Amino acid sequence: MITTKDLRKVYRSGGREVTALDGVDLHVREGEVYGVVGTSGAGKSTLIRCVNMLERPSSGTVTVDGLDLTALSGSEHRAGRELREARRRIGMVFQHFNLLSSRTVQENVELPLEIIGQDRTTRRRRAAELLDLVGLADKARSYPSQLSGGQKQRVGIARALAGDPKVLLSDEATSALDPETTRSILALLRDLNRQLGLTVLLITHEMDVIKSVCDSAALMRGGRVVEAGALTDLLATEGSQLARDLFPLGDFGSGHPGHTVVEVTFQGDTPAQPFISQLARTYQIDINILGAAVETIAGRMVGRMRVELPGGHQDNVVPIGFLREQGLQVDVLAANGAAA
Amino acid sequence: MSNTLTWDQMQDLMWPATWETLQMVGVASVATVILGLPVGLLLVLTDRGGQLENLALNRVVGAVVNIGRSLPFIILIVALASFTKLIAGTSIGWQAATVPLTVGAIPFFARLVETSVREVDPGLVEAVQSMGGSTLTTVRKVLLPEALPALVASAVTTVIALIGFSAMAGVVGGGGLGDLAYRYGYLRFQTTFMWVIVAELVVIVTVLQLIGDRIARRLSHRGGYRSPLGSLFGRSGTPSDDEPVAS
Numbered sequence: 001m002i003t004t005k006d007l008r009k010v011y012r013s014g015g016r017e018v019t020a021l022d023g024v025d026l027h028v029r030e031g032e033v034y035g036v037v038g039t040s041g042a043g044k045s046t047l048i049r050c051v052n053m054l055e056r057p058s059s060g061t062v063t064v065d066g067l068d069l070t071a072l073s074g075s076e077h078r079a080g081r082e083l084r085e086a087r088r089r090i091g092m093v094f095q096h097f098n099l100l101s102s103r104t105v106q107e108n109v110e111l112p113l114e115i116i117g118q119d120r121t122t123r124r125r126r127a128a129e130l131l132d133l134v135g136l137a138d139k140a141r142s143y144p145s146q147l148s149g150g151q152k153q154r155v156g157i158a159r160a161l162a163g164d165p166k167v168l169l170s171d172e173a174t175s176a177l178d179p180e181t182t183r184s185i186l187a188l189l190r191d192l193n194r195q196l197g198l199t200v201l202l203i204t205h206e207m208d209v210i211k212s213v214c215d216s217a218a219l220m221r222g223g224r225v226v227e228a229g230a231l232t233d234l235l236a237t238e239g240s241q242l243a244r245d246l247f248p249l250g251d252f253g254s255g256h257p258g259h260t261v262v263e264v265t266f267q268g269d270t271p272a273q274p275f276i277s278q279l280a281r282t283y284q285i286d287i288n289i290l291g292a293a294v295e296t297i298a299g300r301m302v303g304r305m306r307v308e309l310p311g312g313h314q315d316n317v318v319p320i321g322f323l324r325e326q327g328l329q330v331d332v333l334a335a336n337g338a339a340a
Numbered sequence: 341m342s343n344t345l346t347w348d349q350m351q352d353l354m355w356p357a358t359w360e361t362l363q364m365v366g367v368a369s370v371a372t373v374i375l376g377l378p379v380g381l382l383l384v385l386t387d388r389g390g391q392l393e394n395l396a397l398n399r400v401v402g403a404v405v406n407i408g409r410s411l412p413f414i415i416l417i418v419a420l421a422s423f424t425k426l427i428a429g430t431s432i433g434w435q436a437a438t439v440p441l442t443v444g445a446i447p448f449f450a451r452l453v454e455t456s457v458r459e460v461d462p463g464l465v466e467a468v469q470s471m472g473g474s475t476l477t478t479v480r481k482v483l484l485p486e487a488l489p490a491l492v493a494s495a496v497t498t499v500i501a502l503i504g505f506s507a508m509a510g511v512v513g514g515g516g517l518g519d520l521a522y523r524y525g526y527l528r529f530q531t532t533f534m535w536v537i538v539a540e541l542v543v544i545v546t547v548l549q550l551i552g553d554r555i556a557r558r559l560s561h562r563g564g565y566r567s568p569l570g571s572l573f574g575r576s577g578t579p580s581d582d583e584p585v586a587s
Contacts, residue, residue, distance in 0.1 A: 052470055077391045078475055088472035098467035101562045102485040111481060112471040143561040163471065 001167060001199040002028040002051060007060035009046050009223075020046040021057065022223035028216070030166075033193050033200040035210040037242075038220035044203040047220070048171050051201065052090045053083055064090060065166055088116060091160030095172035097152040099144040105131065105155050106140040112162040130158040134188060150181035157188065161196075168192070170202035174209060182206075186213045207245050211297050217242055231298040235265060238331055247304050249291045260309045260316045261290065265329040267302050275326050276307070283319050285310055306333070345524070345533050353520060354537065361516040361544075364434045364509060365502045368441035372502070373495055376446040379405065380453025381479060391465075391475045408447030413505050416440045417512060424512075437514030441505055449498040456490035457483050489560035496552030500545050517541055 009021040020043045028034040036044045049055040051062055053069050061070045064086070073080035079087070099108050109127040118126070131137045134154040144152055153173060160168055170189065174182040190213045192198050204210065210217045210231070218228035219242045227234070227242050235243045249263070264275075280287050288308040295302055309316045313332060323330050345353075379401065385391050386398040411419075417440040424439040425431045464486060465478045473481065484491070507518020517537050525534020 054466055054470060075393075077389065077393060079469065079472075084472040084474060086472075087470055090470070092467070092470040094463060094467060096461075096463055098461070098463040100464060100482065100486060102488065102559075111468070114481070115468070115471050115473050115477055145562050169470075 001030040001065060002026065002034075002201055003061075003063045004047070004051070005061045005063075007047070007050060007062065008058045009043075009050060009055065010058045019223050021050065021060075024060070024220075024223070024225055026218060026225065026228070028199060028201050030199055031193070031197050032215040033190065033202065033213050035214035035217045036201070036203045036220055036225075037205065037207060037210050037217060037245075038203075039205060042220040043223040044205075044220050045171060048169050048201065048203045051169055052087050052092060053079065088112070088163045089165050090167045090169060091163065091165035092169040092171065093153065093156045093160050093173045095175050097144070097149075097156045097176075099152055099155055099159070101144055103143075104140065105136065105142050105144065105147070108144065108155055109158045109162055112159060116163060126162060127158075130161055131155075133161075133192075134158045148181075149177050150185060153177065153181075153185050154188065157185075157192070161192070161198075166199060168198050168200045170200060172204060173202065175204070175206070182209070183212070189213055210242075211246055211295065215298055217246075219245070232267065232300060235267060235297065235302055236329055238329065246297060247293065247295065247302065249293060249304060249306050256308065258311070259288075260311060260313050261306065261333045262309065262316075262320060262323075263304060263306050263331045263333055264323060265302065265304045265331070266327075267300055275323065275328065276305075278326075279319055279322060282322065285319065345530055350533055350536060353524065353533075354517070354540065357515055357517045357520040357537075358540065360434045360514065361503065361506055361518070364437050364441060364506050364514060364516055365499060367435075367438045368445060368502050368506075369495070369499045371438070371442040372445040372449050372498060375442070376449035376498075377453055377491075379446060379450035381457060381483070383450065383454040384457045384483075385475070385479075391478065405447040405450055408444070409451070411444070413440070413444050414508050414511065416444050417508065421512075432513040434509065434514045434516065436512045437506065437509035437516075441502055441509070444505060445498055445502050448501060449494065452494035452497060453487075453491060456487045456494055459490060460486045489556040489562075492552055492556045492559060496548055496556075499548060503541065503545065 004024055004026045007021050007024040007026075008019070011018045011020060022043075024043070024047055026034075026036075026047070036047060038044045046055060050057045051064065051069075053062070053072070053074065056074075056076050057070060061068055063069070067086055069083065069086055072083040072086060074083045100111070103111070106124075106127045109130055110123040113123040113126060128137065128140070131140055134157055136151060136154050136158070139147060139151065139155075144155065147155065156173070168189075173189075174185050177185060186209060189200055189202070193200050193213075200213075202209070202214070214231060216228070216230045217234065218225045220226070227240060229237075231246070234240045235246070237243060243265075247265075276287055276289070279285070290306040290308055292305040293303065309319060320330050320332065382392075382401055383398065383405070386394040386401070388395060390398075417437075420440045420443060421431050424436050427439050428435045430436050460483055464482050468478050468482050504518070506514070506516050507522065509516050510519030510522060517540065521534050521537040521541075524530045525537060
């Protein structure tokens with residue numbers, strides 16, 4: 001649905017060049033929620049703004065729903081007619097909501113429809129539908145200044161959906177909101193994704209956002225995508241930085257000298273098997289549990305456990321092999337026998 | 341020789357002069373707003389990063405505006421005499437004064453428009469662009485409506501400045517209150533009369549400011565509009581941004 005190829009963006013200011021995007025390839029499938037995560041300055045904001053050409057990439061291409069937007073005319077600050085029409089099929093929500101203070105909630109939602117040129121009656125009806133969808137039917141006549149942050153973002157979402165877009169871009173939509181409001185906005189995005197088959201590309205600096213709504217994710221650092229894929233695949237990938245960030249076990253201590261620390265990750269219904277006690281019984285070893293957590297990621301139950309096995313790595317090849325046979329993913333973190 | 345004017349005599353002089361001032365300033369104000377608004381918008385849109393970025397044009401317009409604001413009004417009246425005759429059809433009377441008044445006020449108002457429009461959150465323009473809005477759409481749906489309270493305040497400031505400028509219209513026989521205060525009050529030592537006229541001007545200016553503030557406040561839905569004079573007289577509620585207001 002959204003594909004970027006070798007996307008580059010270089011800013012020039014006062015003779016200096018700053019590379020914000022350094023060859024980004026992104027592929028967002030139709031109907032999925034795709035999250036781009038990274039620290040500030042990683043280039044994720046530039047990336048999402050390049051998708052609807054609010055910023056022109058220096059090179060590379062952006063294709064949305066089969067249309068190459070980079071080929072359409074226009075400058076950074078002024079879009080040509082074809083690009084303007086393409087943008088009408090891409091909704092966008094913003095961190096600071098960007099609602100017009102001079103218009104009521106309903107008039108804000110009607111704005112994209114005015115731009116398309118729909119008549120008053122149609123606009124009214126559509127705005128009422130959308131406000132109902134986001135749960136703000138009773139606020140139609142209020143002004144944005146009378147709403148809370150979460151309500152404002154709901155209006156922002158209703159407005160973004162007015163033109164019946166296939167794609168919704170979310171630029172840190174929950175970053176200005178408190179945790180509880182964040183959850184309700186994310187739940188709304190998830191519902192819209194399921195009900196309307198909407199493809200959502202969102203950027204965030206919060207792993208929690210990725211965890212709670214995304215099907216796929218990309219990790220950005222220094223203008224590059226360092227890791228990307230479906231969350232379930234990432235969690236099953238050994239040494240995945242994203243998986244580790246998504247599922248931090250915290251610093252439970254790295255175990256004792258002469259022991260091997262491993263992390264066991266299980267997905268779906270594998271935890272139904274009592275693998276720890278099986279392991280202990282089969283190999284007659286004492287297992288020390290350092291930490292464990294179970295979470296729901298991308299709608300699936302995922303658990304991770306950090307355990308300490310006696311002896312160095314070579315002593316534990318067989319038990320680790322046993323765990324892998326059970327369909328578990330095992331990462332060896334430290335074999336303290338040799339190092340310590 | 342200087343026998344004090346009676347109240348009746350004062351009134352006979354004041355009412356025609358008031359009418360002249362109101363006509364002069366009224367016509368000039370309307371013309372200034374109509375002509376100054378596009379100039380102010382042009383200054384914003386053609387600037388660096390603007391939707392119609394054109395630095396050469398921006399500098400030229402900016403320079404013309406600065407020159408216009410630097411010229412003493414009295415010189416403008418004289419310099420524009422033939423242009424005035426062309427536009428107003430006469431070079432004397434209050435009608436003739438409206439032309440230099442307008443020309444002098446356009447750069448003033450244009451700068452105020454520029455400042456007001458720049459205050460509009462660029463995120464709002466971006467939002468409309470992301471919806472597929474054109475430059476004209478962003479001007480009509482975002483820049484003007486969002487800046488409207490500030491634009492009204494700017495217009496009021498301009499009208500009040502025009503009342504001040506209009507005192508010099510006497511040079512072309514434009515009359516008006518300022519001229520009256522100068523000729524009778526100052527040149528003929530009618531100090532009392534001068535103060536009466538000044539008092540009338542204060543009343544006119546205050547009323548204009550109050551009306552303007554009230555309109556600006558009514559137009560502002562941002563929930564925090566305050567004006568220095570308005571807050572002396574009216575109340576100003578400032579609902580907190582993140583607390584929902586029960587309706």
